Amino acid sequence: xxxxxxxxxxxxxxxxxxxxxxxxxxxxxxxxxxxxxxxxxxxxxxxxxxxxxxxxxxxxxxxxxxxxxxxxxxxxxxxxxxxxxxxxxxxxxxxxxxxxxxxxxxxxxxxxxxxxxxxxxxxxxxxxxxxxxxxxxxxxxxxxxxxxxxxxxxxxxxxxxxxxxxxxxxxxxxxxxxxxxxxxxxxxxxxxxxxxxxxxxxxxxxxxxxxxxxxxxxxxxxxxxxxxxxxxxxxxxxxxxxxxxxxxxxxxxxxxxxxxxxxxxxxxxxxxxxxxxxxxxxxxxxxxxxxxxxxxxxxxxxxxxxxxxxxxxxxxxxxxxxxxxxxxxxxxxxxxxxxxxxx
Amino acid sequence: xxxxxxxxxxxxxxxxxxxxxxxxxxxxxxxxxxxxxxxxxxxxxxxxxxxxxxxxxxxxxxxxxxxxxxxxxxxxxxxxxxxxxxxxxxxxxxxxxxxxxxxxxxxxxxxxxxxxxxxxxxxxxxxxxxxxxxxxxxxxxxxxxxxxxxxxxxxxxxxxxxxxxxxxxxxxxxxxxxxxxxxxxxxxxxxxxxxxxxxxxxxxxxxxxxxxxxxxxxxxxxxxxxxxxxxxxxxxxxxxxxxxxxxxxxxxxxxxxxxxxxxxxxxxxxxxxxxxxxxxxxxxxxxxxxxxxxxxxxxxxxxxxxxxxxxxxxxxxxxxxxxxxxxxxxxxxxxxxxxxxxxxxxxxxxxxxxxxxxxxxxxxxxxxxxxxxxxxxxxxxxxxxxxxxxxxxxxxxxxxxxxxxxxxxxxxxxxxxxxxxxxxxxxxxxxxxxxxxxxxxxxxxxxxxxxxxxxxxxxxxxxxxxxxxxxxxxxxxxxxxxxxxxxxxxxxxxxxxxxxxxxxxxx
Numbered sequence: 001x002x003x004x005x006x007x008x009x010x011x012x013x014x015x016x017x018x019x020x021x022x023x024x025x026x027x028x029x030x031x032x033x034x035x036x037x038x039x040x041x042x043x044x045x046x047x048x049x050x051x052x053x054x055x056x057x058x059x060x061x062x063x064x065x066x067x068x069x070x071x072x073x074x075x076x077x078x079x080x081x082x083x084x085x086x087x088x089x090x091x092x093x094x095x096x097x098x099x100x101x102x103x104x105x106x107x108x109x110x111x112x113x114x115x116x117x118x119x120x121x122x123x124x125x126x127x128x129x130x131x132x133x134x135x136x137x138x139x140x141x142x143x144x145x146x147x148x149x150x151x152x153x154x155x156x157x158x159x160x161x162x163x164x165x166x167x168x169x170x171x172x173x174x175x176x177x178x179x180x181x182x183x184x185x186x187x188x189x190x191x192x193x194x195x196x197x198x199x200x201x202x203x204x205x206x207x208x209x210x211x212x213x214x215x216x217x218x219x220x221x222x223x224x225x226x227x228x229x230x231x232x233x234x235x236x237x238x239x240x241x242x243x244x245x246x247x248x249x250x251x252x253x254x255x256x257x258x259x260x261x262x263x264x265x266x267x268x269x270x271x272x273x274x275x276x277x278x279x280x281x282x283x284x285x286x287x288x289x290x291x292x293x294x295x296x297x298x299x300x301x302x303x304x305x306x307x308x309x310x311x312x313x314x315x316x317x318x319x320x321x322x323x324x325x326x327x328x329x330x331x332x333x334x335x336x337x338x339x340x341x342x343x
Numbered sequence: 344x345x346x347x348x349x350x351x352x353x354x355x356x357x358x359x360x361x362x363x364x365x366x367x368x369x370x371x372x373x374x375x376x377x378x379x380x381x382x383x384x385x386x387x388x389x390x391x392x393x394x395x396x397x398x399x400x401x402x403x404x405x406x407x408x409x410x411x412x413x414x415x416x417x418x419x420x421x422x423x424x425x426x427x428x429x430x431x432x433x434x435x436x437x438x439x440x441x442x443x444x445x446x447x448x449x450x451x452x453x454x455x456x457x458x459x460x461x462x463x464x465x466x467x468x469x470x471x472x473x474x475x476x477x478x479x480x481x482x483x484x485x486x487x488x489x490x491x492x493x494x495x496x497x498x499x500x501x502x503x504x505x506x507x508x509x510x511x512x513x514x515x516x517x518x519x520x521x522x523x524x525x526x527x528x529x530x531x532x533x534x535x536x537x538x539x540x541x542x543x544x545x546x547x548x549x550x551x552x553x554x555x556x557x558x559x560x561x562x563x564x565x566x567x568x569x570x571x572x573x574x575x576x577x578x579x580x581x582x583x584x585x586x587x588x589x590x591x592x593x594x595x596x597x598x599x600x601x602x603x604x605x606x607x608x609x610x611x612x613x614x615x616x617x618x619x620x621x622x623x624x625x626x627x628x629x630x631x632x633x634x635x636x637x638x639x640x641x642x643x644x645x646x647x648x649x650x651x652x653x654x655x656x657x658x659x660x661x662x663x664x665x666x667x668x669x670x671x672x673x674x675x676x677x678x679x680x681x682x683x684x685x686x687x688x689x690x691x692x693x694x695x696x697x698x699x700x701x702x703x704x705x706x707x708x709x710x711x712x713x714x715x716x717x718x719x720x721x722x723x724x725x726x727x728x729x730x731x732x733x734x735x736x737x738x739x740x741x742x743x744x745x746x747x748x749x750x751x752x753x754x755x756x757x758x759x760x761x762x763x764x765x766x767x768x769x770x771x772x773x774x775x776x777x778x779x780x781x782x783x784x785x786x787x788x789x790x791x792x793x794x795x796x797x798x799x800x801x802x803x804x805x806x807x808x809x810x811x812x813x814x815x816x817x818x819x820x821x822x823x824x825x826x827x828x829x830x831x832x833x834x835x836x837x838x839x840x841x842x843x844x845x846x847x848x849x850x
Contacts, residue, residue, distance in 0.1 A: 007464045217461040221448040223434070276465040279443035 005210045011274040014040065014211065017065055017202045018272060024061045024199060025054045026191075027184025033272065034175040034289050035062065035149065039208075040215045040268035043172025043261065044128050044148040046113075046293060053177045059109040059149050064199040066208050068145070071105035073124075075116035077159050081123035085133045086140070098135060103127050106143055106205065110150040114160050124148070125167045145208055165296060172261050173286070174293035211271070218267040220278040225263065227321055228283050232259045234315045235295055243318040245311050249301035258294045265290050280321045288312045353466045354453040358429070360473040361450070365432040367482040373422030378490035380418035384411040385497040392501060395508035398645035402508040405524055430454070436473070436481045445469045508643070552706060553714050556585055560714075586714055593706040599665035600625060600701055603672065606657030610649050612642060616698075625702020629695035636675075636691025640684045647687075651679035671697040 005013070014036065021032045031047070035058060038045035047055050056072065063070030073084055086101035102108065103124065110124060127133050128148050133140045150171070153160065168174075180188065203211070233239050235253035237246050246253070265286040266278045273282065292308045301311075388411055394400035427435070433446040449469035452462045473481075563570075563578055570578070604620035607613030612635060619628035642650070654676035662669040671694040678690035 007460050214461065217459060219448055219452055219457065219462055219465055221444055221451050223447070224444055273443075275443060275445065276461055276468055277443070277445055277448035279445075281443060 005207050007214050007276070010211055010214050011271055011276075013203055013207065014272050015274065020065050020199060020202055021058065021061055025058050026187045027180030028054060028058070028177060031175050031177050032058065033269075034173050036272060037265050037268040037286060037289075038149075038172045039145075039147050040211055040271060041172055041261075041264040042145070042212050042216070043264065044150070044170065046168070046171040046174045047149060047151045047177060048174065049151075049177025050179060053179065055149070055151055055177065056109060056111075059107055061199045063107045065202045066106075067201050067204050068106035068208070069143070070107045070109070071102040072109040072111065073102050074111040075113050075120065077115060077117060079116045079120050081120050082135075084120065085123055085127065085135055088136055096136075098138070098140060100140065101133075103133065104140075104142060106145055106147065108146075108148045110148055112153045113150040114152045114162055116161065118161055118164075121161065121163060121167065124150075125170050129170050145205065145212065165294075168293045169255060169257055171293060172265060173289040175289055176292075215268045215271050216264070218270055218276055218278060220263060220267070223323075224266075224278050224280060224283060226323065227280055227319070228259060228262050228266070230319050230323065231283065231287060231291075231315060232256075232262065234319045235291060235311075241318075243314045245306075245314040249297050249304070249306055250311060251296045251298040254291055254294045258290060262287060262290045284316055287316060291315075353463070353470055357446075357449055357453060357466065357470050357473065360470065361429060361432055361436075361446075364436060364478060364481045365427060365429065367478055368432050368435055369422075369426045371482055371484060371487055372425075372427060373419065374487045375490050376422045377415055377418045378487065378494045380414050381411075381494045382490065382497055384414045385494065385501045387411075389497065389501045389504055392504035392508045395645070396504060396643060398643070398648065403505055436476070439483055440472075440476055440480050442469075442472055445472055552589060553586075553710050556582060556589075557714055586711070589706060590711050593704065593711070595664045596668075596701045596704040599661045599668050600628075600698065600705070602660040602664065603657045603668070603698070606653045606660070607650075610646075610653045612646050612650050613653060620698070623702075623705075625705070626699050628702070629697075629699030632695030632698060633692045636688040636695070639679070639687045639691060647679050651676045654679065665701060668697050668701050 018032060018036055021036070022029050025032055035045055039062070049055070059072075060070060062068075073079075082101070084101045084103050086099050086104065088096040089099050091097045113121060113124070116124075127142060128146075131142045131144070131146050133142060152163070230241075232254045234242050235246060235250065235258075236242060237248075237250045237253065239253075242250075242253075262283060263278070266282040269282040269286050270276070270278045273279075275282075288309055291312050295308050295311060297306060297308060297311065388403060388407060391400060391403050391407065395402040430447060430450050433450040434444075436442065437444050437447050445465070446469045449466050452466060559578075560582055563575065563582070600620050604617040607617040607620070616628050616631045616635065619625070619631055639647070654672050658669050658672040658676060661672055671690075675687075675690040675694040678687040681687070
């Protein structure tokens, strides 16, 4: 890994990394792709799903494949900010010395992040955003790369502190794990005795940082960017062109940060697809994971049992890749208005 | 510097690879625009033709066909004036070849002169993909083929619908605009030459209905010495009256047929019949009506309706002239108003027979003229005969008088068709019934008025029984004016009439 990584090799390395993880985590290709997208885009990911589907194993395998330092934090109601950030301790004859917390790792798995009180959550989320921890007035930079994979308990009950919208917005993607299908379960059963820690190293820390730089520099065509903008606008209920589902069930839509996240995630997805440019398909593929935790539905949607993924799907279906022609809206506006009223 | 040169060469190669594809896309878009415009125009034509078939609109004419054709050069010009840009070409290639916006992004990078590593990698990737691409994959022509098929199908359906709409005007009616266009073009290229008109077939024999009358007059002439002047005058007067009745009956039939012709002239289906009637070919007109009846199932609803309406109008005009013919016309009109094709065929066939029969009742003007000459040669009672015949209102001598053209003087077969009688002749009374001359306006003027102006068309046409209008009367000879039967005829007028009929110089 001493040779500098060229851009031409980047797609192949990314594909190799994905193949390695998919081999280990059977039946969760979409989640592996999502985690890699978040990692390459330099963001963080929020995982939702039942326990026992391989979240910890995924992060652990990722750390091994990238030769990065991995740390796991289980959030509990009594967890304090100092428990994750670190604290100053008095050392004999040397005064106070900063002892870094578990957040000072390259890959951090934050289990059940919604079980910790808001104060602790805020400490972690600030570290995620600033990539710096300030303890006793002294800023402590976090190591690069820094990637947090948080899991949230989907079960509702006592002792849960749901993440506020502003803090949810700091996660690049929200990924949902499903229980693996039958075929995947057979493979998992067959591998029961194997050592899951024997993951080959695909890339090192420097290589990952280079990949992240390449991803950030991938070009996005103006019309693809325009499509992303129209997607974001379509999630806002006050927009005239928003789908009926959005206008009825969405309380507020995606923020400008969502647009940045969409573009960054699309870039990473393009590299994983072996391309050096962002395509419409990249935007469409990452849009649900980018938008699902950024849209807030209203009470009526809760009453109707509407899932946010349905709204995102409606947005994707309603926004065409090509912008509507100039003369066309004038002609179709009455028809669309009538359809909207009818629906 | 090195990197910049590489980027420029890659950009040049990209543009070089895109150039033929751009031309191909230009052609594809132009063809599609032309074909889609044609489809649009054909759809409009189809709708109009369908409306015409339903009787809701007139059949599409030549102007509409020309407008449809005129859209093509307009669309072609628009297509030629709007070549696709390089970016549009790239995006089309991306879409057709499923290149995931590779080429489009590369073109944007070239336009922005980006030279960072990712841009170079992207440019190289796009160029490599383009090199492997066949033109048919990059810009396929399936869309053009589909549009061509659609336009062809629409053209066939539209042509069929236009022909169907034209059935209202007879089977070839749908092709009338095309035929007229072709005729006009041929006439422009090769103007028709004036051919000498064939002389009318000579009539060596007098009409059989007039022959006994002529024989009677001959006998009167040869046996004049054995009769008293009173008997001679009485027999001459009887002959003149008989001639007048024959002429009147002939005129009534001719007027009735002219009315029918005038009504049918306004319909395309009956135009051929009308032409035969106006040319005096009554037998062929009858045959044409029978043929029309036989093929009446090919008439559209609008055509039937039009024909029925024309016959209904003709019936009301023919009724006072020829009640029998009017009855047949009424039956045909009623049958055409319905949907019973066999009944229509029967009714039109009977009408054809009636027309032929009525035509047989028309006596040629030349025969009437010959008999008039013979009668005038008998001398004294010519004025009374002429007065009796005055209500014929013929046209031979005063051919310029429109009012006289529609009556008996519509012209014999082979001459120019005359017009239908107008209001002036209608005022003369019911045809077929001799009118008292006192009831007619005297052109000698109301009491002792000045003689009429010969240049001014008269209400009553100058009388002429003959039809060989090359004589003096037709060319400016003294017109003969009818006067009251009981009024004394001036001696100088008698001389004029004798000179006209007797000397042979008059006609």
